């Protein structure tokens with residue numbers, strides 16, 4: 553992790569202020585976000601949850617610098633987010649790996665582009681390959697890996713590239729239940745080890761309660777933040793615990809009540 557950022561610690565890692573986003577396609581406009589305010593502190597694990605189309609991905613893409621805002625501001629440690637940067641690494645559901653590169657080459661890709669000396673690059677790639685438990689597969693190509701292994705490579709690749717804020721867009725959505733649970737646990741271990749800040753988009757309430765410090769509930773039409781719930785649950789979390797299920801039920805109620813309110817309106 554870069555030392556520069558620790559000097560900026562009092563500032564929020566990500567600060568979204570009054571952000572609206574309007575898309576225009578073929579003369580039609582869609583308001584994807586309206587007046588969204590959200591502060592994410594260094595080292596926090598925050599999940600964004602909400603019905604399809606409520607603007608979760610748009611908000612994440614604004615944090616990544618892939619989209620601009622129509623109004624309002626998006627800052628990282630007080631500096632405007634004005635484009636993509638390795639400091640904000642994005643992990644997608646479909647992995648986005650380079651099929652012609654091996655596991656360790658994929659993981660070292662960003663640093664190789666930045667001309668890190670060869671010996672350092674080898675060391676760094678080996679370190680992150682090991683962090684995600686893929687040392688034995690370092691010379692495999694993505695086509696020879698399972699979905700869960702590919703997603704580990706994707707996570708290691710952004711971390712190896714000096715990522716400060718890990719932005720994850722339904723990263724485990726395409727995985728079977730067992731692999732998903734294992735990757736959730738692995739991600740939590742990596743988060744605890746690296747202290748990286750995580751913003752994680754999901755549709756799954758259980759996943760949000762298992763992972764996050766805060767669950768931010770969004771609603772559609774146009775997309776906005778409806779609830780920002782701090783989870784006071786000890787880690788490691790137990791999905792069979794009463795408190796876990798109370799929170800899960802509350803969040804499910806927030807989600808369903810907003811959908812029903814819209815249907816009734």
Ligand SMILES: Nc1ncnc2c1ncn2[C@@H]1O[C@H](COP(=O)(O)OP(=O)(O)OP(=O)(O)O)[C@@H](O)[C@H]1O
Nearest residue numbers: 575576577582584603604605606607608609610611
């Ligand atoms: N590039 C774009 N051009 C036009 N409209 C867009 C674009 N990206 C998103 N939208 C619209 O903005 C709204 C929010 O989309 P977004 O993908 O952010 O929602 P989401 O909550 O992530 O949905 P899902 O859970 O289905 O992925 C939707 O109405 C969508 O059609």
